[in-house]
Amino acid sequence: MAAGNDHQDIKREKILEASYQRFLHYGYSKTTMNEIAGDLSMSKALLYYYFPDKSQLYIAVMRKIAIDYTNGLEDKTDTFTSLKEAFVFQINTNHDFIVNNYNFFDFFRLNEQNLPDMIWEIVDQVHLAELNLLSNALKAEIEGGTIKPVTNPEELITLLLDALQGIRDGSVSQKKVSFPRKEHLEGIHTKKLLLIDIFIKGLM
Amino acid sequence: MAAGNDHQDIKREKILEASYQRFLHYGYSKTTMNEIAGDLSMSKALLYYYFPDKSQLYIAVMRKIAIDYTNGLEDKTDTFTSLKEAFVFQINTNHDFIVNNYNFFDFFRLNEQNLPDMIWEIVDQVHLAELNLLSNALKAEIEGGTIKPVTNPEELITLLLDALQGIRDGSVSQKKVSFPRKEHLEGIHTKKLLLIDIFIKGLM
DNA sequence: TTCCTGACTTTTTTAACAAAACTATCAAAA
DNA sequence: TTTTGATAGTTTTGTTAAAAAAGTCAGGAA
Numbered sequence: 319m320a321a322g323n324d325h326q327d328i329k330r331e332k333i334l335e336a337s338y339q340r341f342l343h344y345g346y347s348k349t350t351m352n353e354i355a356g357d358l359s360m361s362k363a364l365l366y367y368y369f370p371d372k373s374q375l376y377i378a379v380m381r382k383i384a385i386d387y388t389n390g391l392e393d394k395t396d397t398f399t400s401l402k403e404a405f406v407f408q409i410n411t412n413h414d415f416i417v418n419n420y421n422f423f424d425f426f427r428l429n430e431q432n433l434p435d436m437i438w439e440i441v442d443q444v445h446l447a448e449l450n451l452l453s454n455a456l457k458a459e460i461e462g463g464t465i466k467p468v469t470n471p472e473e474l475i476t477l478l479l480d481a482l483q484g485i486r487d488g489s490v491s492q493k494k495v496s497f498p499r500k501e502h503l504e505g506i507h508t509k510k511l512l513l514i515d516i517f518i519k520g521l522m
Numbered sequence: 523m524a525a526g527n528d529h530q531d532i533k534r535e536k537i538l539e540a541s542y543q544r545f546l547h548y549g550y551s552k553t554t555m556n557e558i559a560g561d562l563s564m565s566k567a568l569l570y571y572y573f574p575d576k577s578q579l580y581i582a583v584m585r586k587i588a589i590d591y592t593n594g595l596e597d598k599t600d601t602f603t604s605l606k607e608a609f610v611f612q613i614n615t616n617h618d619f620i621v622n623n624y625n626f627f628d629f630f631r632l633n634e635q636n637l638p639d640m641i642w643e644i645v646d647q648v649h650l651a652e653l654n655l656l657s658n659a660l661k662a663e664i665e666g667g668t669i670k671p672v673t674n675p676e677e678l679i680t681l682l683l684d685a686l687q688g689i690r691d692g693s694v695s696q697k698k699v700s701f702p703r704k705e706h707l708e709g710i711h712t713k714k715l716l717l718i719d720i721f722i723k724g725l726m
Numbered sequence: 727t728t729c730c731t732g733a734c735t736t737t738t739t740t741a742a743c744a745a746a747a748c749t750a751t752c753a754a755a756a
Numbered sequence: 757t758t759t760t761g762a763t764a765g766t767t768t769t770g771t772t773a774a775a776a777a778a779g780t781c782a783g784g785a786a
Contacts, residue, residue, distance in 0.1 A: 326728090350777060361731045366779065477689070477717055484688020485681070513681055520724030533758095554748060565760045570750065 330368055332358060338379045338422070345424030346376055346431055373433050377440070383422070384440045387415050388447035395451050396458070401465065401521070404455035405514045408448055409482070413507045420500055449475055456521075465521045478517055485509045534572055536562060542583045542626070549628030550580055550635055577637050581644070587626070588644045591619050592651035599655050600662070605669065605725070608659035609718045612652055613686070617711045624704055653679055660725075669725045682721055689713045 336357045340349040351372055355362040369375040390411060398404040416423075424431075452475045459465040468474050486498055486506050498506060540561045544553040555576055559566040573579040594615060602608040620627075656679045663669040672678050690702055690710050702710060 329729090351779085352777075362778085363732080363780080364730055367729070372778070477713060478720075480713070481685035481688045481717055484685045484690075486688075509681060509684070513685055516682075516724035517720060518724070519726075520720035520722070522723075530757095555750085556748080566749085567751080567761080568759055571758070574750095576749070 326368070333365065333368055333375070334379050334382055337375055338383070341376060341379060341424075342419065342422045345421060346428060346433075347424065373431075377434065377436055379422075380437065381440055383419060384444050387411070388444060391447045391451045395454055398455050398458075400518075401452070401455045401459045402514060402518045404452055405478075405518070406511065408452060409507065409510050409514065412448070413503065417500070417503055445479075448479065452479070465518075468521075474521075478514075481517075482510050482513065485513060530572070537569065537572055537579070538583050538586055541579055542587070545580060545583060545628075546623065546626045549625055550637075551628065577635075581638065581640055583626075584641065585644055587623060588648050591615070592648060595651045595655045599658055602659050602662075604722075605656070605659045605663045606718065606722045608656055609722070610715065612656060613711065613714050613718065616652070617707065621704070621707055624707075649683075652683065656683070669722075672725075678725075685721075686714050686717065689717060 333354070337349075337354050340354050340357065351362050351365055354375075355365055365375070369378065391408070394407060398407065449472060453471045456465065456468075456471045456475060460467050460471070537558070541553075541558050544558050544561065555566050555569055558579075559569055569579070573582065595612070598611060602611065653676060657675045660669065660672075660675045660679060664671050664675070
């Protein structure tokens with residue numbers, strides 16, 4: 319029984335890995351179940367034995383990389399000596415995450431694929447992990463006395479994260495797409511670090 | 523000659539006004555040249571006598587309301603006693619502008635209409651007017667000594683405007699559209715005012 | 727019983743094309 | 757110079773058929 323589940327889990331992992339590679343290179347819409355099955359030298363029907371449908375498979379892969387990402391954040395929680403340090407870490411980690419998985423998210427087409435709403439739960443979990451990391455660092459600095467007390471630390475961090483998001487979008491205005499091209503990501507990253515400086519000073 | 527041009531200008535104005543009402547209610551794509559002509563009890567062909575094509579007509583209307591907007595900003599330039607006051611004015615004015623012309627801009631569809639690039643020049647002019655108002659106020663405060671000198675005031679204001687933009691987009695995430703629904707605009711407005719407080723303190 | 731497949735059905739995407747709606751033009755009239 | 761009806765040209769919309777992909781299932785192998 320246990321061995322059977324182990325084997326199942328290993329196979330599931332293999333499928334997730336192969337799927338990730340396909341999705342990463344070609345995006346959701348341009349990846350077919352036949353291709354994934356082909357990569358694994360198995361029949362397409364077997365994929366449906368392990369996963370209910372294509373969208374659930376995609377989401378399973380997404381959840382996996384999201385968990386890797388949030389684990390990376392949680393490991394670092396409460397290890398920072400300042401809010402700024404925490405923000406820099408968040409911005410850098412997020413930057414790398416986006417750069418590394420750029421094609422996986424298929425940003426230009428993903429909205430049109432009407433994937434299950436579960437996808438937004440994953441996004442929320444990622445946001446929550448970021449929020450947690452940063453609001454903990456904020457609370458610590460408030461306790462330490464370097465930053466003035468605020469009524470709602472989580473709300474404040476959300477506000478700042480939204481503002482940082484704006485730096486991203488500011489770099490793509492005048493375009494017909496809503497997500498920055500890969501070549502803009504570096505400039506966005508620099509501007510975010512600049513903005514955080516002002517934020518932090520404003521909180522002191 | 524002068525009278526002839528006067529008359530032409532008056533007629534042009536009438537066309538612009540009728541077009542504005544149509545575009546405001548139905549947006550660009552759902553407004554036809556026949557309807558505009560019908561509102562004015564003139565033939566469609568006459569519209570083409572005064573304006574080269576539909577997109578140029580739309581742009582002419584857009585330019586008109588953009589100029590009204592930027593004039594409102596320019597009239598107020600250098601009348602503020604603080605950067606914060608200037609920001610509050612900009613945020614409020616911009617808010618009203620968006621609310622009043624919400625349907626005109628047809629935000630959910632406008633990107634797909636591939637209008638001439640001239641449209642972005644108008645957007646740039648609006649940005650420039652906002653940038654001018656705010657960076658003047660910033661420079662004044664720097665001279666007054668309440669805010670620390672910065673190497674590039676314009677760049678800084680651009681950064682802050684981009685950040686404010688993020689507050690807008692933060693309120694629409696998880697949706698498939700990139701522009702906030704009308705009912706969200708009030709909350710966005712409030713958050714922007716909140717953020718500016720932090721900004722200003724961070725610059726002091 | 728669990729894992730797996732080939733063959734099959736159903737759904738979605740794509741392409742081609744006709745009809746309708748709309749933009750844009752123009753000769754001629756006011 | 758200003759205006760229009762008629763019409764040409766283009767884009768959008770709707771239809772249908774073929775192709776491709778998703779998804780199912782009866783039954784075989786381990």
